[in-house]
Every structure is written in C-alpha cells, then in structure tokens.
Amino acid sequence: MRKxxxxxxxxxxxxxxxxxxxFVILIFLFLxxxxxxxxxxxxxxxxxxxxxxxxxxxxPQLGILPLILGSLLVTLGAAIIxxxxxxxxxxxxxxxxxxxxxxILKAGIELLAAIPSVVLGFIGMVTLVPLVKNVFHLPTGxxxxxxxxxLAFMAMPTIVSIAEDALYSVPKSYxxxxxxxxxxxxxxxxxxxxxAASSGILAAVMLGVGRxxxxxxxxxxxxxxxxxxxxxxxxxxRTLTATIAAEMGEAVVGSEHYFALFxxxxxxxxxxxxxxxxxxxxxxxxx
Amino acid sequence: xxxxSYRTQMIAFFFLFLAMLLIVVPVGLIIVxxxxxxxxxxxxxxxxxxxxxGMRAGxxxxxxxxxxxxxxxxxxxxxxxxxxxxxxLSEYSKDNMLTRLIRLAIVxxxxxxxxxxxxxxxxxxxxxxxxxxxxxxxxxxxxxxILPIIITTSREALESVPYSFREVSLSLGASKWQTIRxxxxxxxxxxxxxxxxxGLGRAAGETAPILFTVxxxxxxxxxxxxxxxxxxxxxxxxxxSTQVPNVDAKVRYGTAFVLLTLVLFMNLVAVIIRYKxxxxxxx
Numbered sequence: 357m358r359k360x361x362x363x364x365x366x367x368x369x370x371x372x373x374x375x376x377x378x379f380v381i382l383i384f385l386f387l388x389x390x391x392x393x394x395x396x397x398x399x400x401x402x403x404x405x406x407x408x409x410x411x412x413x414x415x416p417q418l419g420i421l422p423l424i425l426g427s428l429l430v431t432l433g434a435a436i437i438x439x440x441x442x443x444x445x446x447x448x449x450x451x452x453x454x455x456x457x458x459x460i461l462k463a464g465i466e467l468l469a470a471i472p473s474v475v476l477g478f479i480g481m482v483t484l485v486p487l488v489k490n491v492f493h494l495p496t497g498x499x500x501x502x503x504x505x506x507l508a509f510m511a512m513p514t515i516v517s518i519a520e521d522a523l524y525s526v527p528k529s530y531x532x533x534x535x536x537x538x539x540x541x542x543x544x545x546x547x548x549x550x551x552a553a554s555s556g557i558l559a560a561v562m563l564g565v566g567r568x569x570x571x572x573x574x575x576x577x578x579x580x581x582x583x584x585x586x587x588x589x590x591x592x593x594r595t596l597t598a599t600i601a602a603e604m605g606e607a608v609v610g611s612e613h614y615f616a617l618f619x620x621x622x623x624x625x626x627x628x629x630x631x632x633x634x635x636x637x638x639x640x641x642x643x
Numbered sequence: 644x645x646x647x648s649y650r651t652q653m654i655a656f657f658f659l660f661l662a663m664l665l666i667v668v669p670v671g672l673i674i675v676x677x678x679x680x681x682x683x684x685x686x687x688x689x690x691x692x693x694x695x696x697g698m699r700a701g702x703x704x705x706x707x708x709x710x711x712x713x714x715x716x717x718x719x720x721x722x723x724x725x726x727x728x729x730x731x732l733s734e735y736s737k738d739n740m741l742t743r744l745i746r747l748a749i750v751x752x753x754x755x756x757x758x759x760x761x762x763x764x765x766x767x768x769x770x771x772x773x774x775x776x777x778x779x780x781x782x783x784x785x786x787x788x789i790l791p792i793i794i795t796t797s798r799e800a801l802e803s804v805p806y807s808f809r810e811v812s813l814s815l816g817a818s819k820w821q822t823i824r825x826x827x828x829x830x831x832x833x834x835x836x837x838x839x840x841x842g843l844g845r846a847a848g849e850t851a852p853i854l855f856t857v858x859x860x861x862x863x864x865x866x867x868x869x870x871x872x873x874x875x876x877x878x879x880x881x882x883x884s885t886q887v888p889n890v891d892a893k894v895r896y897g898t899a900f901v902l903l904t905l906v907l908f909m910n911l912v913a914v915i916i917r918y919k920x921x922x923x924x925x926x
Contacts, residue, residue: 362820366735372724373731374741376748376794379787383755386766444662452659461667463914468670470910472848473757474877475899478884479673482892512666542652563754570756572851573877577885597758597851604762604855609770621762625755632754636747 387625391618394418403619409583411603411613418616420623422585426500426593427569429586430579433504434511435565441508442515442564443557449516450523451545462517469513477577480506485578492590498580500593506578507568515564518639522556523549559638566631570624572597596620674903681900684893690901693863698883699890703898708865709778709873710847710905713857716782716869717789717846722839725793729835732794733801734823753791757851760788764856779869781857788852789842796841800834801827833920837913844909848902850877860886876902 394403398418406419449461484505489497526549534544550557580592581602594602600617607613688702695701728745736742764784774780804827812822859872860882866873880898883890 358818362818365820369727369731369735372727373736373745375724375728376745376752376790379790380748380751380755382767383759383763383787386763386771387759390762390766390770441662441665444659445666448656448659448663452656453663461663464667464670466910466914467674467907468666470844470848470906471670471673472850472877472902472906474848474850474881475677475903476673478880478895478899479676481884483676509666509669516666540648540652542655543648546655566754570754570759572756572758573881577881597756600758600762601851601854604765618762618766621759624759628754628756628759629751632751633747636750 384625387618387621391615391620391622394612394615394619397612398616403616404623407585409599411607411616416612416616418612420596420599420616420620422583423594423596423599423620424623425585426579426583427595427597429500429589429593430503430507430575430595431565431568433500433589434507434568435561437504437508438511438515438564438568439561442512443519443561445512446516446519446523446557446560447545447550450520451541451549462520465513465516468509469517473510473571473573474577476506476510477574480574480578488590494590496580496592498578498592500579500586500589500591503575503579503593503595504589506574507571510571510574511564511568514567515560518560518563519553519557522553522560525556526552555638559635562631562635562638566628566635569631570597570628572601576601596624600624677896677899677903680892681896681898681903684897685900689897694861694879698861698879698887699894703876703879703901705862705865706874706876706879706898707901709857709859710876712778712866712869712873713781713785713853713875714843714846716778717785718839718843720783720786721790721793721842725790725838725842726797726835728790728794729797729801730823730828732798734819734827749791749794752787753795755788757788757849758854760784760852761854761856763787764852769856775870776855776857776859776872777870778857778866778873781853781873781875782869784852784856785846785849788849789846792842792845793838796838797831797835800831800838803834804830833916837917837920840909840913840916844906844913847909848877848906850875850881853878876905 398406403418403420404424405421406417407421408417408419409422410417449458453461480502484502485497487497488494488499488502530548530552531544534548539547575595576598579595579598581594581598582592583594583599586593600620603613604617607617690702690707691704692702693705694703732742732745761784764780768774768780768783769776808826808830809822812826817825853875857873857875858878859874862872862874876898880895880902883895883898
C-alpha cells in the first residue's frame with residue numbers, strides 16, 4: 357500500500373516537473389492557433405514589412421513595420437543608456453564598494469526590480485514626460501526618448517545583478533595574480549576581471565535589453581502611442597507590446613484585428629525565446 | 644608612471660560611482676515622491692469605499708479586494724505545481740536531456756513578455772475553456788506567470804539542505820518520499836516561503852496579464868464568485884492615470900502608494916524571512 361502511494365506521488369512529481377515544458381508549448385500553440393489565421397488575408401511579408409497599421413479601416417491594413425520600428429527605437433535607446441550605466445554599477449558593487457555598502461546597494465537594486473511597471477509608468481508620466489517636454493521644447497513629452505529612459509531604468513536590475521554574479525564568479529586567483537604583478541585595482545578590473553566575466557556580462561545585457569522589448573505598461577503609458585513609422589527619437593511611437601495591450605480590449609474575438617494582435621504576440625514570443633536561449637548559452641559557457 | 648595609473652584609477656572609480664548613483668538616486672526619489680504625495684491621500688474612507696464620481700473620488704476598496712482574490716487564486720494554483728516541480732528538479736532529476744529541457748523551459752517561461760501571458764490567458768482560459776473574463780481566468784494566467792519564480796526559489800531552498808540529512812534518513816530505512824516529506828521539506832520551508840511571497844508580490848503588481856482576462860474598468864459591487872470580473876489595483880492605477888480625464892492627483896498618488904506599499908511590504912517580508920533563516924542555519 358505504501359509502495360503504491362509512493363508510486364503515485366513520484367509520478368505526480370514527475371508530471372509537475374515537466375509542467376514548465378508543457379506550459380511553454382501550450383503558450384506557443386495557443387498563440388499560433390489564434391494568430392496564424394491572419395495570414396489567410398495578409399502574407400507574412402506584408403504583415404512584417406507593411407508600412408500601415410490601420411486595423412479597423414475597411415479593408416484593414418495590417419502592416420506591423422511601424423510597431424517593430426517603434427519597439428526597436430525605444431529598446432535601442434534603452435540599451436545605449438542602460439549598458440554603460442548598468443555594467444558600471446555592477447562593477448562598482450562587485451569590485452569597488454565597501455562590504456557594508458554593497459549589501460545596501462544590492463537591496464536598492466532589488467527594490468527597483470520589485471516596483472510594478474504600472475507604478476513606474478505613472479511616475480514617468482508625472483516626472484519624466486514633462487521634463488523631456490521642457491528640455492527639448494516639444495509639443496508633447498510622450499516620446500520614444502521618454503520610453504527609452506524609463507526602459508533603461510527597468511532593465512537595470514537584470515543587468516546589474518547578472519553582471520555582478522558574473523564578476524563574482526571569476527576565480528579569486530585571477531585577481532590575486534594581477535595584484536601580485538603590481539597592477540592597480542582599476543587595471544585588474546579593466547584588464548583581467550571584465551574580460552574574464554565577458555560572456556556573463558553579455559548575457560546580462562541581452563537579458564536586460566530583451567526584457568525591454570517585452571515590457572508593456574510603462575512603455576504604453578509614456579511613449580505616446582502613435583502607430584506611425586518614427587522619424588526621430590523625440591516623436592511619439594508605439595511598440596509591439598503597447599499595441600496588443602491597447603487594442604485587444606476593443607478587438608472582436610475572431611476578427612482580422614484579433615488575429616493580427618495574436619500574430620504580434622507570436623513575434624514577441626519568438627524574440628523572447630531567441631534572446632533567452634542565446635543568453636542561456638552564454639551563461640552556460642562560463643561554467 | 645605609477646602616479647599616472649592611480650589617477651586613471653581615480654577617474655574610473657569616479658565614473659563607476661556615478662553609474663551607481665544614476666540608478667540608486669532615482670529609485671530613492673521614486674519612493675520619496677510616492678510616499679510624500681500618496682500618504683496624505685490615505686484615510687479609512689479611501690481604503691474602504693467604492694470609487695465615486697466616475698473614479699474621480701471615493702475609495703479603491705473593490706480594487707484592493709480584486710487584487711487579493713487574484714493573488715490568492717494565483718498562488719493556490721502555482722504553489723503546489725511549482726513546489727512539486729522543484730522537488731523533481733532537486734531530488735529526482737538526473738543530469739540528462741529532459742532536465743536541460745525543463746531548465747530551458749523555466750528560463751523561457753520567466754522571459755515571456757507579460758502581455759503575451761495576457762494573450763495566452765485570453766485564448767486558453769477566456770475563449771477556449773469559456774471561463775470568460777473572470778477571476779478564475781486571471782488567477783490561472785498569473786499563476787503560470789509566477790511559476791518560474793516559485794520553482795527557482797523552492798529548488799534553491801531544497802538544494803541547500805545538506806546531503807548528509809538525506810543519507811541519515813535513508814540509512815534509517817526511510818523511503819525516498821518519506822525522506823523528502825519529513826526531512827528535506829521541513830528544512831526548506833523558509834526558502835520556499837520566501838519564493839512564494841516574492842511570487843505573490845509579482846502577481847499583485849502585474850497589469851498586462853489581467854488586462855483581457857479579468858480586469859473590469861469599474862465595478863461598484865464586489866465579485867461574488869470566481870466567475871465574476873473584478874477590479875484590480877494595478878489596472879485601476881492604469882485607468883485613472885491614462886483613460887479617465889481630470890482625476891484628482893491625490894487619488895492617483897494614493898492608489899500608486901497603496902499598490903507600491905503592498906508589493907514592497909511582501910518583498911520586505913520575504914527578505915526578513917531569508918535573513919532570519921540564514922542567521923539561524925546550523926549547518
């Protein structure tokens with residue numbers, strides 16, 4: 357009897373163990389199920405490279421190029437801001453800060469990771485947006501730049517904590533060797549630690565920036581939501597994520613518009629999958 | 644030469660310090676702004692009343708209740724699955740292809756954009772299972788989203804129980820499951836609790852997954868069953884900041900304050916449990 361009970365329990369544990377695989381496949385299948393229908397009316401080529409996103413005109417125009425460019429512009433801006441600052445902060449915490457300060461700083465970074473994105477969006481609306489508007493004398497502060505700054509900020513916890521882990525896991529003997537040769541602390545960091553941790557830092561950057569592409573609420577609240585091909589970083593844009601979040605509420609289940617929004621979901625899923633798998637390879641290489 | 648390299652070091656360290664300030668100072672400012680402007684809006688009426696005058700006045704009680712229901716639903720779903728999955732990974736799995744696939748799946752599950760979870764919940768729970776926009780659909784969606792957090796932290800907690808504990812138990816004639824149930828799990832509870840609370844905090848703050856699966860723009864009465872729609876704090880904050888014009892700033896800051904306090908409080912509890920556990924650890 358006990359043997360039978362254990363058998364059941366162990367099978368249950370195995371089933372739950374593979375549940376993650378099951379859910380990832382389930383998510384992908386249901387995105388495909390609802391999203392692929394859009395390609396009955398638009399070709400893949402026209403969907404990805406079409407310049408017009410007018411989902412409710414008659415007939416609907418379903419080109420997501422403006423949205424892809426919007427996402428790319430905001431994310432690229434975020435990457436430019438967050439990579440130097442994030443990696444710099446990680447180096448500071450791992451190598452420069454005194455031990456007690458280190459713990460406080462780590463707690464501060466964790467705090468940032470815990471703030472809900474809608475709260476950051478709200479704070480962005482009341483502080484960052486007016487600031488961008490006034491500094492650049494724009495008609496509106498709801499621009500790609502505002503989104504980039506906020507996104508950079510949101511990518512920081514990921515970049516800092518993973519890059520710091522990478523620096524931390526460099527063998528101590530490397531550092532001791534450099535010191536023994538008479539290198540200063542900065543020379544050691546610059547010539548020994550950073551190159552040794554480079555694949556982990558690269559993974560940190562990829563995960564941080566990759567998360568940016570998927571970020572929804574804060575970006576939707578401060579980038580202005582104009583679904584046109586952006587001409588400047590100081591213009592309003594609309595990202596892939598914001599389009600889904602803003603329009604799904606009004607899309608009729610089973611309409612072209614509904615299918616198209618799911619097809620955007622497929623694009624996002626594929627991007628996040630690619631980023632995560634690649635970053636995981638880099639993190640694995642290190643060990 | 645030597646002096647030169649120290650000067651370079653000073654300049655470099657200055658920039659590293661600056662990078663740190665550029666992150667930490669805004670975090671501090673955000674907290675200060677929300678506390679300073681949100682705290683005065685908090686009173687008993689704000690916390691216990693329904694929204695009035697088109698959400699421009701009154702309270703946020705239905706949103707608080709909705710968020711509590713959603714978070715509880717998510718954890719009821721995610722904790723058993725996540726814990727058993729963690730037990731599988733820490734106690735049963737071998738170093739093979741399947742284990743690598745599971746690990747990869749967890750990494751990906753953690754990386755799926757939150758709005759894609761919303762789409763998935765809409766397609767599977769709302770449309771396919773015909774649960775409609777309901778607390779049930781929203782809880783399940785949030786539950787799957789926090790699964791990776793619970794699995795990863797629980798697994799770490801289980802793996803940190805020394806191997807010798809298991810050996811002693813097994814050598815006394817206990818079966819594998821008895822060992823896990825009576826020796827490994829009790830010693831891992833603080834770590835599991837930490838992960839669970841972190842998952843709760845994450846579920847409480849997310850907006851995109853509940854946009855199309857549960858969230859109601861405005862509901863004056865409280866939900867009466869899991870098949871009802873509900874208001875939720877993060878969605879309410881989104882609505883009153885972007886969709887409803889002329890909302891008193893106090894109401895917005897007040898809502899942001901309540902949401903932030905709720906989420907940070909849960910994180911604080913998790914940190915305290917982790918800290919106490921580390922101090923008490925005898926091995």
